[in-house]
Structure formats: structure tokens, C-alpha cells
Amino acid sequence: MSVFYRRIALFVFLSANLFCAFASAQSLSLYCEADRPLQFFDENGKLTGMTVEIVKEIQRRVNNDDPIQVVPWSRGIDKINNNANTLLFSMARTPERESLYQWIGPIMANVYGLYAKADSTLEINSIEDAKKIPLIGVYRGDIRDQNLTRLGFNNLDRASSNISSFKKLMMGRIPVYTDSRLGVQSSAQTAGYTVNDVKLVFELFKSELYIAASKNTDPAVIKKWNAALESMKKDKTFLKIQQKYLPEEPNSKTQK
Secondary structure (H helix, E strand, C coil): CCHHHHHHHHHHHHHHHHHHHHHHCCCCEEEECCECCCEEECCCCCEECHHHHHHHHHHHHHCCCCCEEECCHHHHHHHHHHCCCEEEEEEECCCCCCCCEEEEEEEEEEEEEEEEECCCCCCCCCHHHHHCCCCEEEECCCHHHHHHHHCCCCCEEEECCHHHHHHHHHCCCCCEEEEECCCHHHHHHHHCCCHHHEEEEEEEEEEEEEEEEECCCCHHHHHHHHHHHHHHHHCCHHHHHHHHHCCCCCCCCCCC
16 A cells, blocks of 8 residues: 555544544533432532432443533423433423433333322322312423323413422412422422421322433434443442432332
């Protein structure tokens, strides 16, 4: 091979490696909503929580150090819907969302139910009973709203946050609201109450939570992040993080 062709081959080789390095180092936009105990600021103002630690450990394993930004859920949805290389967590994987995003996970299983004031005498024994309630508070556009709408509920009081629904409940404006087993304590505290001020009156459904990625995110990134998550489950790093924040949480199929 002549010197000229050797130089051409070297140039192509170096260019290809440079491109691969650039692609692997491509920056991502990471967003989450404040939602204790999954994502929250501690007393020192540091972002922490179970899924935050999981995401940061994945980032460490895939050599990514892009910052996590905390935004309202509606803004996070807007970002992931309209931008490439964008991740949002923690998101329930629903039929409505399945084809809209790419998925990394699962990272958590959550249980959603109807909560009433602690002194309520309301009894709900079935979905049909729940449909007869005058109003049910739901977080507009999220999994609770989507699932109940799909089931034919026409008594939903849609609010901009769980906190708003919680306050409406305590003021007597609605008899029940929907929340998750993991989120009800945070909702109560943020609204100025305690978790003992409410009680679960009916379990609605279970759902798994994921890190969602915008549809036009490089599939290689999704594959790499999922592989890192699987390695965390296999070497028990995932379990250690889970037990740190949710010591009473039973092992689920998110564990390997």
C-alpha cells in the first residue's frame, strides 16, 4: 500500500473513531419532577432520592455526567415531547404512552388508590362503586387520570397537582382523591398535613415506573442505559439503593 493510501486509511480510521467518541459523549437533557421519596431535595438543598441515585449510578457506569434538572411535570412532558436526547423520570408506562417514548427500566412498581379523610365512613368495594362517587380528585394527564378515563369514569376532578387535590379533600370539596402508595406521605406533608389525616379506601391498580426517553433519542443510548441498569440489578447495587429509601418495600420483578 502506498504512503498516500495509508494516509487515507489512517484518516478514515481516525475520523470514524472521533465520530464514535462524539456520539458516545453526546449530551443528554435529564428532567424529573420533585416526588418524594423518588426525587426530592434534602435539608441541604441537594437533589436525592431513590430514582435520582439510580440514574446517577447509571450515568457513572455509562460515563455520562449531564445534570439532572427538576421541573414541573408538565414542563418535563413538553421537553421530552419536543426535543431529542431527552430523558424524563419517573414515568408510568401506560398504553397511551407506549409508542410515544423509549423506555429504560423498570425501576419501581407503584400502587395507586383512592384516599379519603381519616374519619370518612365511605366504603368502596369495586370499580363500579367508585364510578358512583360524586367527584374523584386526579392529577391532570398522569397515569391516574389516563387509567380512570380509560375505564369510563366521568366523575374526575382534574387538578394541576396531587397537592391541590389533597387540599380539596381536606377542605371537603371532594370525597376522595387518587394517589400512590409511595407518594401519599409527601402529598400530605407538602399540603400541610400528615399521612395519618387520610386513609386508603380502595386500591385501583399497580403500575411500573421507568425512565422515559424521547422518541428520537439514539437507540444506542437506550440500550446502553438499560444494560447498565441490568448490571446494577445483578450486582445488587439496585437493591441497596432501594432498601436505603424504601426499607419495607418487598423485592419485585425489577430485581434480578
